Amino acid sequence: MAHVVVENLSKIYERGKVRALWNVNFSVEKGEFLVLIGLSGSGKSTLLRCINRLVEPTSGRVFLNGLELTRLSPRAMRRVRRRIGMIFQQFNLVKRATVLQNVLAGRLGYTSTLPSLLGWFPKRDIQRAKECLERVGLLDKMYVRADQLSGGQQQRVGIARALMQEPELLLADEPVSALDPATSHSVMQYIEQINKEDGVTVIASLHFLSLARRYGQRILALRAGEVVFDGPPEAIDDRKFKEIYGEEAEEVEIR
Amino acid sequence: MKRFWAKIRAGVWAGAAALRRRATALWEAGRGFLRAYGWPPLRRAAEFLLAWLKALRIRVLPPLLDLVFLGYLWLATSIAVSFAATGRVAYTLLSWEWFVLVVGVTGALWSAWDQTLGLKVVRHRLSPASPGMRLLYALFWPLFPLTLVTALVDREGRSPAEWFTDLRLVEAGEARPRRWYRSPTGWLAVLGLGVSLAAAVAVTRVDLRAFVTRFEKTLKFWRAIFSPAWDQAGLGLKLLVETLFMAVVATAFAVPVAAALSFLAARNLMRGPLPRLLYTVLRVTGSFTRSIDAIIWAIIFAVWVGTGSFAGVLALFVHSVVDLMKLYAEQIEAIDPGPVEAITATGANRLQVLRYGVIPQIINPFISFTLYRWDINVRMATVVGLVGGGGIGFRLAWYLGAYAFSEATMLTLLIVLMVWSIDWLSARIREKLA
Numbered sequence A: 001m002a003h004v005v006v007e008n009l010s011k012i013y014e015r016g017k018v019r020a021l022w023n024v025n026f027s028v029e030k031g032e033f034l035v036l037i038g039l040s041g042s043g044k045s046t047l048l049r050c051i052n053r054l055v056e057p058t059s060g061r062v063f064l065n066g067l068e069l070t071r072l073s074p075r076a077m078r079r080v081r082r083r084i085g086m087i088f089q090q091f092n093l094v095k096r097a098t099v100l101q102n103v104l105a106g107r108l109g110y111t112s113t114l115p116s117l118l119g120w121f122p123k124r125d126i127q128r129a130k131e132c133l134e135r136v137g138l139l140d141k142m143y144v145r146a147d148q149l150s151g152g153q154q155q156r157v158g159i160a161r162a163l164m165q166e167p168e169l170l171l172a173d174e175p176v177s178a179l180d181p182a183t184s185h186s187v188m189q190y191i192e193q194i195n196k197e198d199g200v201t202v203i204a205s206l207h208f209l210s211l212a213r214r215y216g217q218r219i220l221a222l223r224a225g226e227v228v229f230d231g232p233p234e235a236i237d238d239r240k241f242k243e244i245y246g247e248e249a250e251e252v253e254i255r
Numbered sequence B: 001m002k003r004f005w006a007k008i009r010a011g012v013w014a015g016a017a018a019l020r021r022r023a024t025a026l027w028e029a030g031r032g033f034l035r036a037y038g039w040p041p042l043r044r045a046a047e048f049l050l051a052w053l054k055a056l057r058i059r060v061l062p063p064l065l066d067l068v069f070l071g072y073l074w075l076a077t078s079i080a081v082s083f084a085a086t087g088r089v090a091y092t093l094l095s096w097e098w099f100v101l102v103v104g105v106t107g108a109l110w111s112a113w114d115q116t117l118g119l120k121v122v123r124h125r126l127s128p129a130s131p132g133m134r135l136l137y138a139l140f141w142p143l144f145p146l147t148l149v150t151a152l153v154d155r156e157g158r159s160p161a162e163w164f165t166d167l168r169l170v171e172a173g174e175a176r177p178r179r180w181y182r183s184p185t186g187w188l189a190v191l192g193l194g195v196s197l198a199a200a201v202a203v204t205r206v207d208l209r210a211f212v213t214r215f216e217k218t219l220k221f222w223r224a225i226f227s228p229a230w231d232q233a234g235l236g237l238k239l240l241v242e243t244l245f246m247a248v249v250a251t252a253f254a255v256p257v258a259a260a261l262s263f264l265a266a267r268n269l270m271r272g273p274l275p276r277l278l279y280t281v282l283r284v285t286g287s288f289t290r291s292i293d294a295i296i297w298a299i300i301f302a303v304w305v306g307t308g309s310f311a312g313v314l315a316l317f318v319h320s321v322v323d324l325m326k327l328y329a330e331q332i333e334a335i336d337p338g339p340v341e342a343i344t345a346t347g348a349n350r351l352q353v354l355r356y357g358v359i360p361q362i363i364n365p366f367i368s369f370t371l372y373r374w375d376i377n378v379r380m381a382t383v384v385g386l387v388g389g390g391g392i393g394f395r396l397a398w399y400l401g402a403y404a405f406s407e408a409t410m411l412t413l414l415i416v417l418m419v420w421s422i423d424w425l426s427a428r429i430r431e432k433l434a
Helices: A044-051 A074-081 A099-110 A113-117 A123-135 A151-164 A181-197 A209-215 A238-245 B002-037 B040-086 B096-113 B117-122 B131-143 B146-153 B160-165 B184-203 B209-213 B216-225 B230-264 B273-291 B294-305 B309-333 B337-345 B350-389 B391-401 B405-433
Strands: A004-013 A018-028 A033-037 A059-064 A084-087 A169-173 A201-205 A218-223 A226-231
Touching (some): A018 A044, A099 A151, A099 B350, A113 B350, A218 A238, B040 B391, B216 B405, B230 B391, B230 B405, B273 B309, B294 B350, B309 B350, B337 B350, B350 B391, B391 B405
Antiparallel strands (some): A004 A018, A004 A059
């Protein structure tokens, strides 16, 4: 059984009547690294957010391990979200909080409400947070405010926060779009490592096709909310490329 | 049916009359109380305050009422004219020439009766106009209808419907703009401004000679100002501390209430029909309550719980709650939604999202606003004291009423010192927080 299954997923934003997703179907195997590509506004972010229901789909179904997420109550959905890590284009860290607090926030779903409101986390969670920070090479920045870090470092904190959730699935919404090329590779390598070593399924949206080719095992291309390509990176030739990005587009290399 | 309406009307009149009777009774009771129990300086201060309030009513209310009335008149005329011209009910206001005309004609009528609507409401008659004023009226009122002529003349490329309503129906590019000093409209604008200014000076009775002619009468006052009564310093300091505590108590109690309400008054957190209703109710009552000045709240509470610092604290508290609620809520509305989304994605519940996604982003602005409000409250605490809210302001009003200017000067010095230092302190702290 496939790990994530998306069936006939559609999302129409009521305001402005924008058709963000239209009849999207695909499935992802356990441990796969799937890359979403497409122009800005093609529905990549919406698709990712429909999987963990940060955005409510208009119709269609999403399954995780055979469990239909689109039918869950908000409470049950929160329990499922604990196992779905997510990292963002703008990192979405709490800027005024320390790195450690940001990483610990990844544990909120597992912590009971009252202690967490008072800022108490179990000892083993704090230990875990240190391990996660060590893994992304930021243990020495533990007590630094998040806004003091560089972009690449902030995204690594984001990865550590996702790791705290012990995820089985990692959603990455343009994780390197706000970073320079060298830092982009460093961040992508951390994500790849999580995918290879921990066997975490990754669905990542990427801007650059070269990055998608380098890291993706499989590529799913969206255009105006519809799937226009689903297959291995090698299968994207010049003709396919133009179909995804439009006739005017030219491929840009990023190394 | 007729009898039904008559009944309703009778009810409304009776209600209004009862309200009026009650207000008069309250007023008389207050005066009677003062006459019976107040000792002379307090009585004098109170009489002074009452006279001041009455004068305020006469000076402030009529112009406000007149303005409101004129505004409505303008709006109604606008709608009527645009309906007549275009056949549509449009809310576009008429061009200013029309407003000047409306004001001019109304003003002329009012001056003929020597009564404006606002003055009628407060039942006050103006003193008879001086010959000079009459001349001014006679000269200027007929000028106002002239503005209409310019409205008729100035119609470059405009259809009749357009120049009646000032609606530009043609494309913006087609009409050639003219330099303002080349158009009759521009000249009339300057003339109108001049006339308004002259009228304003006449109405507010600006008389620069008074500075000189009445100076010797204030000599006693000036002398007192430069010889503060130093023996009042001890009492003044005690009252100062009381005033400071009024501000502290009012702020301290207002903060938790305002903070709790602000989450319910933040648009981005209140999604869905029922929360949105709550949001609207809070915002509307908030802005209504805020529009009533702290001084007025102090008067209300001075009557309700008796004069003294408690009334002052209540007034400051009420005003602080609604003011802070708005400031806090706007801060919440301005947060970065990213962290909220990220915390939600980890499977946190609503309270946890609030604690980890929202609060860290707002805590510093909240502290900053609280200090700012405390700063305002310290200043307001003296002012609400003037109208019966206790603290140093109350004593100050009393001295002023008793013509004890040396003592009043001492207190004023202390107030200035306190306000200045609090201002400096809170500015420094807020700087650090930013």
